[in-house]
Amino acid sequence: MILQELTAYYQVLRAKGKISLPGWSSAKVPYALQLSPQGSLTDILTLKYLPEGAKKEIPQSFSVPEQVKRSVGIISNFLCDSSSYLLGIDAKGKPERSKKCFAAAKDLHHAVLDGVESPAAKAVLAFFDTWQPETAAENSVLAPKLEEILSGVNLIFRVGSAYAQDDTAIAQAWENSRKASSSGKKTGRCLVTGRRVPIARLHPSIKGVKGAQSSGASLVSFNADAFESFGHERGDDTGQGYNAPVSEDAAFAYTTALNHLLADRKHVQHIADTTVVYWAEDASAGSQDLFGAAAFGMEDKTITQGDMKSAIDALAQGRPYNVNGLPLNPENHFYVLGLAPSAARLSVRFFLQDTFGNMLKNLQEHYNRLEIEKPSFETHPVLSLWWLLNETANQKSQDKAPPAPMSGAVLRAILTNTPYPSSLFEAVMLRIRAEQDIGWRKAAILKAYFLKNKSIYVPEEVLKVKLDEQSNYTPYVLGRLFAVLEKIQTDATPGINTTIRDRYFNSACATPAAIFPLLINLSQHHQRKLAEGSRIYYDKMITELESRIQQTLPSRMNLQEQGAFHLGYYHQKQALYTKKNKGDSDNG
Numbered sequence: 001m002i003l004q005e006l007t008a009y010y011q012v013l014r015a016k017g018k019i020s021l022p023g024w025s026s027a028k029v030p031y032a033l034q035l036s037p038q039g040s041l042t043d044i045l046t047l048k049y050l051p052e053g054a055k056k057e058i059p060q061s062f063s064v065p066e067q068v069k070r071s072v073g074i075i076s077n078f079l080c081d082s083s084s085y086l087l088g089i090d091a092k093g094k095p096e097r098s099k100k101c102f103a104a105a106k107d108l109h110h111a112v113l114d115g116v117e118s119p120a121a122k123a124v125l126a127f128f129d130t131w132q133p134e135t136a137a138e139n140s141v142l143a144p145k146l147e148e149i150l151s152g153v154n155l156i157f158r159v160g161s162a163y164a165q166d167d168t169a170i171a172q173a174w175e176n177s178r179k180a181s182s183s184g185k186k187t188g189r190c191l192v193t194g195r196r197v198p199i200a201r202l203h204p205s206i207k208g209v210k211g212a213q214s215s216g217a218s219l220v221s222f223n224a225d226a227f228e229s230f231g232h233e234r235g236d237d238t239g240q241g242y243n244a245p246v247s248e249d250a251a252f253a254y255t256t257a258l259n260h261l262l263a264d265r266k267h268v269q270h271i272a273d274t275t276v277v278y279w280a281e282d283a284s285a286g287s288q289d290l291f292g293a294a295a296f297g298m299e300d301k302t303i304t305q306g307d308m309k310s311a312i313d314a315l316a317q318g319r320p321y322n323v324n325g326l327p328l329n330p331e332n333h334f335y336v337l338g339l340a341p342s343a344a345r346l347s348v349r350f351f352l353q354d355t356f357g358n359m360l361k362n363l364q365e366h367y368n369r370l371e372i373e374k375p376s377f378e379t380h381p382v383l384s385l386w387w388l389l390n391e392t393a394n395q396k397s398q399d400k401a402p403p404a405p406m407s408g409a410v411l412r413a414i415l416t417n418t419p420y421p422s423s424l425f426e427a428v429m430l431r432i433r434a435e436q437d438i439g440w441r442k443a444a445i446l447k448a449y450f451l452k453n454k455s456i457y458v459p460e461e462v463l464k465v466k467l468d469e470q471s472n473y474t475p476y477v478l479g480r481l482f483a484v485l486e487k488i489q490t491d492a493t494p495g496i497n498t499t500i501r502d503r504y505f506n507s508a509c510a511t512p513a514a515i516f517p518l519l520i521n522l523s524q525h526h527q528r529k530l531a532e533g534s535r536i537y538y539d540k541m542i543t544e545l546e547s548r549i550q551q552t553l554p555s556r557m558n559l560q561e562q563g564a565f566h567l568g569y570y571h572q573k574q575a576l577y578t579k580k581n582k583g584d585s586d587n588g
Contacts, residue, residue, distance in 0.1 A: 002351050003192050003220075003246065003254045005335055010257035012283045019260050022252055023178045025066045025204070026263065027080055030059035031149060032158040033087075037119055039126025041141050044149070045158060061263070062156060064165050065174050066252070069202050070215070076105035078112060078174060079124070079165045080156045083149050087142075088133025091150040095133075102133050112177045118169035120159040127157070190247035192254070200251035201241045208262030209275045211341035219258070219339075219346050220244055220251075269296050271389065271411065272404035274338040274349045280356060281333035286326035287356055290315075291334065294363055295414075297384025305381055316361035330357025336415060338408055349408040352415050362417040369448035373466045373574050374440045383444055385411060391441045392427035394434070403427065419453045429559060432566055436505040443570040446563045456560050467571040472548045475561040478512050479568025481545045485523045487576050488538050492529035509565040513553040 013019035020026055034043035048057040064080035074097070076085045084090040088102030106128040113121040136142065142149060149155065157164035164170055185198040205216025222228050222243050229243050241251070261277040262268060267288045269276040280287035292298040293308055302324050303311075314321040315330045322328070334356040338349035354362075370383050380387065389402040389410065409421040428445050432438050438446075450458040461471040471477065486501050500519060508515040523542070527535050557565065 001353075002337065002348065003250065005353070006254035006257045007192050007250050008281075009279055009283065009335075010253035010260075012281070013257065013260065016283060018283070020063050020066075020256055022249060023066050023175060024063050025256060026061050026259070027064045027067060027154050028059040029062050029064075029080065029154040029156050031145065031153065032156050032163065033127075034158050035123045035127050037123050037159070039123050039128075039130055041127065041131070041139065044141060044145050046145075059153070062163070062165070064154075064156065066178075066204070069205050074101055074104050076101065076108045078108060078177075079170070080154055081105060082152045083155060084152075086155050086157075087136050087149070088131070089136045089150060090152065091147075099133055102128075102131075112173050113170065116169050116173045118167055120157075120162065120164050120167040121170050121173070123159045124157050124164055124170075185248075186242065188242065188245040190245060190250055192246055192250035195247065197247040197249065199242055199245045200248040203241060203246065203251045204255040204259075206255060206258055206262070206339075206346060208259065208268070209339050209341055209346055210270050211273055212346060213341075213344060217341065217344055217346045219255070219348075220246065221345055223344075267292055269298070269386075271338070271385070271407040272401045274340045274404060274408055276336065276338045276411075278334065278336045281335075282329070284326070284328065284332065286323050286328050287332060287334060290323060290328065291356075291359070294360065295385055295411075297380075297382070297386055312360050312364055315357045316364045318357050328356065330355060330360075332356045334359050336411070338411070340404065349404075350412050352412060354415070359415055362415055365417060366414045366448065369451045370444040371465055372440060372444040372447055373571070373578075375574070376578075378440060383441055385414070387441060388445060391439075391445060392424065392431060394431070413452075419455070420449050422453075425449045425453075425559075425563070429563065433506050436501060438566045438570050440570070440574075443567060446567055450560075450563065458560060458564050462564050462567055464571075467575040471568075472550060473564060474549055474551060474554065475509075475557055475564040476568035477545055477548045478516065478553075479509070479565035479570075480572035481516070481542065482508050482519070482565075483569045483572035483576065484538065484541055484545065485519050487573075488523050488530070489526045491534060492526040509557060509562045509569075511556055512565075513555040516553055 010019060014021070030046070030048050032045040032047055033041055034045055036042050047060045047062075049060060050057050062080070065078040067077045067080065068075045082090065084092070084098050084101040085105040086102075088098050089095070090098050092098070109124060109128055113125055116122075137146070159167075185201075187196055188199040189196050190199070203218055203220050206212075206219055207214075207216040209217060220241065222241075227243070246254075258277070261279055262275070267278065269292070278288060278291055289303060290308065290311055293303050294312055307323060311321045311323055311328065315328060318330050320327055320329055332355065333353060336350070336352040336359075338351070340347045340349050352359075367382050370388075389407050390400075392406065393400050393402045403423065406421060406423040406427060410424055412418070413420045424445065428442050428449075432442055447463050450456060451463050459471065459473045459476075461468045462473055462476045467480075468476075482500075482505070486499055489499055490496060500522065504515050504519060508519065520542075527538060530538070554561070
């Protein structure tokens with residue numbers, strides 16, 4: 001299914017002229033070798049540029065002949081390769097191997113370009129026939145940029161004012177060579193297209209996945225006999241890709257489309273070790289922009305918060321909407337793919353697909369569940385996925401990434417509108433216990449978790465946006481009571497270094513029967529330091545809360561009860577400080 005959707009996406013991009021044709025691929029190239037008509041190296045052209053807002057120059061991307069997939073053997077690319085193949089030198093300290101690489105490149109270019117009546121083709125062949133790898137390091141043209149060129153970057157040829165790969169005769173020669181190489185290959189039924197065509201033995205590499213090899217990794221490959229079917233072992237010429245037969249054209253299409261998505265850094269997200277790409281069936285960039293801003297909190301200057309809310313509301317209800325003049329269709333299919341590195345291969349963490357409108361509807365319901373009263377200084381309108389997962393990791397540790405399996409499961413739950421994974425609840429509770437406090441983000445996660453995961457019983461009255469003063473649910477009331485006792489202490493002794501929260505927060509929510517009598521006694525001592533008006537105010541509040549506890553204090557509370565305690569504590573704390581601010585404002 002993934003390969004079929006990526007292949008279909010390639011066809012849409014190809015129809016729009018946004019992607020390489022079969023036999024061609026995109027490569028980042030920082031330097032070009034300027035050749036004379038006689039094949040002499042006359043200059044080194046820098047092809048790097050400084051993007052807007054960037055601090056470092058990056059190479060330009062060029063459409064070049066499809067590059068081969070290398071392992072340890074010597075196989076040359078056509079017209080675009082490293083200094084080992086095009087110049088016969090490198091910085092690897094293996095001069096004999098470099099000479100063999102250059103010889104391989106020379107043979108390939110002669111095989112493709114012999115007989116081509118083109119000045120550019122003749123210049124390239126003349127270069128390979130006259131270039132001396134033994135004296136390349138002393139070449140005065142190479143000297144100024146020799147260190148960078150030998151680092152393994154891509155190089156291309158330029159003859160006159162045009163790049164060699166753009167020459168019509170050379171491009172036709174490459175196409176003829178590619179078709180000739182496909183003839184005689186084993187054919188089979190392609191799993192993607194269903195047609196009987198030549199099957200790709202090795203699939204092109206996928207580049208740009210975080211943590212994967214820089215040279216690329218495989219989405220489909222077989223590296224041991226145990227994974228291969230009888231008759232398709234690696235030792236046999238029919239091995240590797242024939243275990244999952246995909247035609248050469250389909251393999252090229254899906255890898256080119258995926259590399260195109262990964263190269264678009266604006267629409268690539270990273271969650272723990274997972275690289276996430278997303279695309280619309282019709283290759284609509286507007287859908288990608290809106291989804292990135294809505295799901296990941298990605299800043300997009302072209303979409304305001306008002307536009308985003310209006311667009312989500314309309315699309316979630318199945319109505320088309322225009323963003324910056326671009327129409328967005330709620331019935332358009334939308335895909336989200338998560339990839340993680342696994343040595344020389346890639347693991348699929350998740351692949352989600354639905355209509356664009358349904359995905360936004362599920363996202364909207366998720367944000368509704370997260371809605372909770374926030375501190376007045378908080379400016380974030382919603383809790384994006386990145387901030388949500390951030391709350392599950394220790395931000396003071398060296399590794400601040402959330403657990404990878406949980407991150408993928410959370411995204412899946414949000415976009416498919418299914419219960420959140422229990423690991424999310426456990427991770428948030430663990431952080432609350434470690435930090436002995438609960439901010440609005442963690443409180444919002446607990447509320448959303450309890451609302452969606454119906455298998456866990458927590459009274460609806462607890463799961464409100466603001467404080468529910470009428471709730472008699474004991475864990476919730478105890479959380480409120482703890483917040484009041486803490487407020488009394490801080491009012492009685494302003495600037496105190498260690499509060500009851502620092503000493504008793506965890507034990508109060510886990511074993512209230514053992515801690516609350518002690519806290520009530522301490523509170524009597526704190527109240528004696530308050531002015532009479534405050535003392536009466538807090539005394540009434542404590543009495544009212546104690547009257548709502550209709551049972552003996554529980555000796556121990558389970559995790560879900562502790563979660564309700566945390567919500568009660570957060571709601572009451574917000575109410576205390578909100579009322580104080582309001583009072584201050586009134587007095588002012």
